[in-house]
Amino acid sequence: MPDDHSDPDLAFAPHDHARCAGDAMARAETSLALGGQRLTAVRRRTLQILLESHRALGAYEVLDRLVADGYGNQPPVAYRALEFLEEQGLVHRIRRLNAFTACMHPGEVHAPAFLICRACHAVAEAPAGTLGAALQAAADTLHFTIERSTIEAVGLCPACKATAGTATRGIA
Amino acid sequence: MPDDHSDPDLAFAPHDHARCAGDAMARAETSLALGGQRLTAVRRRTLQILLESHRALGAYEVLDRLVADGYGNQPPVAYRALEFLEEQGLVHRIRRLNAFTACMHPGEVHAPAFLICRACHAVAEAPAGTLGAALQAAADTLHFTIERSTIEAVGLCPACKATAGTATRGIA
DNA sequence: GTTGACATGTTATACTGTAACGCTATATCC
DNA sequence: GGATATAGCGTTACAGTATAACATGTCAAC
Incomplete structure (x- = not known):
């Protein structure tokens, strides 16, 4: 191994x-x-x-x-x-x-968001930006109280986009 | 059953x-x-x-x-x-x-977001609002191309908040 | 009616996660 | 120091989730 x-x-x-x-x-x-x-x-x-x-x-x-x-x-x-x-x-x-x-920045309060490359399987913890606020806003309209959140996106990272079509192994 | x-x-x-x-x-x-x-x-x-x-x-x-x-x-x-x-x-x-x-509104393009009550296990598909845009923005800063996303929040729905402390069964 | 593509049925197994119990280590109190 | 309480660990056993692979069936096009 x-x-x-x-x-x-x-x-x-x-x-x-x-x-x-x-x-x-x-x-x-x-x-x-x-x-x-x-x-x-x-x-x-x-x-x-x-x-x-x-x-x-x-x-x-x-x-x-x-x-x-x-x-x-x-x-x-x-x-x-x-x-x-x-x-x-x-x-x-x-x-x-x-x-x-x-976690790449423990201590800071954050709703972690992950970007997952389906080709190379790399995982990046994305900058939160306004994500947390947007999710909170969506929850507010239904009077829902968020305790924990999971935000994940699957797609292509810059490197795999560049070599798109070549020998990448897909996740599906 | x-x-x-x-x-x-x-x-x-x-x-x-x-x-x-x-x-x-x-x-x-x-x-x-x-x-x-x-x-x-x-x-x-x-x-x-x-x-x-x-x-x-x-x-x-x-x-x-x-x-x-x-x-x-x-x-x-x-x-x-x-x-x-x-x-x-x-x-x-x-x-x-x-x-x-x-899906409660198929056809419309949307980054589905779910609100999951840990007490009664109800699941609501949240209004998208600016969520999709916020996630896209986070991805853009890393030049990542999103193909699919998973957004889920666990917490308390309005009804279970009202009866907080009473006989609700937790999810964890 | 044969061919090809897609869908389903089935077997078998791999992967992921947890309940429960007993033991050990650590901290606390006297 | 020794008794006690608590948290953490090791282990057994199992429950729950998901997929590979192959056989069979179905349907449409030619």
Whole structure:
């Protein structure tokens, strides 16, 4: 099983990966400490796995890597850590892919929106812009109170658009 | 297994159910005919099931009802019909619930947005408003081309907000 | 009435997610 | 330090969701 160095980048543009991962981990430690939450070994390693791989991983992919590090090898081990991290706003769940990805700017309140390339499987966390407000407005007209939201779009990233028609593997 | 008359209404406000279902079926026939697509028996019945039940149904729930009508009793029968209807814009998939619901206004181009009550499980298709534009704008900044989108919010509908704290069953 | 394309029926299996139980580690209180 | 309470982890077992692959049937065009 190959490592994931060759996998598509999380954002569509290149950037300082090590730095953004390190920053995210540091912020995670701080924000958990402030909230009185415990970043245990499994949770820390799970977050690291997502930060390192730098793309959306399925729960069972995460589990495989936890197993390789000597942690429990049953699904709940991964799911519990992922759910905890999601509740803490450190990880996002991408329902379209049945996958999880590390949050690139934890701490900031945001209704995460994801852009998923169907050709190269890259996933980018989109700038929120007026999205949150627009969703809130839609909910308001029905007097609905939003607690959590999922916003995901499937399409083509700039790179795959450029090579459109060539050897890309589709998601459907 | 009880019928679904007591299930939460699709929209949060009462309305003329028979009429909206009938309209939707009529529009479905027209739009499929124009596109040269075939509304076969299974597909038609599947759409009817979703329109009648008037809430989000899992694929296996749809399958149960198809079986009761004498259709094939294996998952692909339901999944194929549902996928076809989704491609045609007649059905929406609600990923948060692993469920499907009939589109309430097929034909109109729209980025469907769903409001899901975690207490009573009602699902409403939210007015699009500026949502589509906001999502498009977010994608534009990354030069991403959107082909399909999933927008779902979990929270409390007006009725469940009113009875907050009383006997409601949570989704989580 | 044969051909070809599309749709359905069916088998089998893969993938995703969770309930429940017992043990261990950590924190707290005395 | 030792008792107690709580949260987290490991494990078993299973439930729920989805799809690949192939066989059969149906329909329209020629």
